[in-house]
Amino acid sequence: MTGNAIPSVRIRPDIAAMDGYTFISGTYEVLADWLDRPADSIIKLDTNENLYGPSPKALAALAALNRELAIYPDVECRHLRKLLSDYIGLDPAHILVGAGADELIDLTLRLFLEPGDSIINCPPTFTMYPLVARWTGNCTVIEVPRLPDFSLDVETIEAAVVEHQPMLLFLCIPNNPDGGMVAPETLRRLLELPVTIVVDEAYIEFSASDGFTSWVPDTPNLIILRTLSKWAGLAGLRIGYGVYPLTIIQHLWKIKHPFNVNVAADIAARATLEDLPAMQAVVEKLIRERGRLGVELAKISFLDPLPSQGNYLLCRVNGMSTTDLKRRLDAEGILIRNYNKAGLHEYVRISVGKPEHTDALLAALRRIEVER
């Protein structure tokens, strides 16, 4: 090279111009540094994990790993897909396993989108759909905001599909952050549109519904995403799955990283599915606790919790800034989620934990109530 000119590095201009994912959470270790308090004093109610943790059988299976760690995982996750197929009652041919539902969002978008294509997103909802759509596909995100009660604006979605001919429509059921459902007849109506619908059922185990996986074999434009991060207490291991029509899944196999699911995640997921009665009892406890938390939060003068079918409650905060509320709870080692985005400025989301977590949260909220 001649001269001292520093060569300019060119990256995709759309990514250079993009805002990143700003939400900060982290492991107990990282949070302990940030909050300057012991890790075991932190009550994490900000990211909808299962604070009961993994199944004892999953922990035992992880502890027993040894030889398996030295070799690559099964590219097809055959044993896990068989157990998942028993769990959802569908042929394993419909199931693809990934490193969390997040990886399946990414893979699905890669399969469908070319630059210039569009998707429909219905905010407020899970942030990853529009974000990943922009990374992977350099595509346009058509936003059809939810109605004030967080339900879908079905007529506007229908008009947007006709106008923009999007490749995908993302629906989160129960929706994160409000925990609202979509009625089967509404989903049927939307499936008549010329668009493929991705239903994210990350929280379906906490709802009164079995979800829509059984529709997939007969519905060519329906994809369901699920995760073991929430009900199964395995968020740290990154494991989820998608349920796809056969005409779609055959192409996904071509673009997935061969070893996308690590050995530890695979064995822990299998042990969890072999311990279903115990895990379902944990889910029942969380559902009961959601009921108690809702009743008690409604008694706090500045909070209005919404009914939810997830393991979290979205609460309207009245007469106080949500940043202030979060800051005051952070100072007590209790993490909740606040938002800096349209439609959610006046809301916080609180995950359902164990009864003692509810008690500590309520005590802190009552102190704030007195002090303000």
Ligand SMILES: Cc1ncc(COP(=O)(O)O)c(C=O)c1O
């Ligand atoms: C609606 C929804 N989908 C997907 C995910 C991500 O799941 P995973 O941990 O399996 O990537 C989350 C996590 O918060 C979520 O809320």
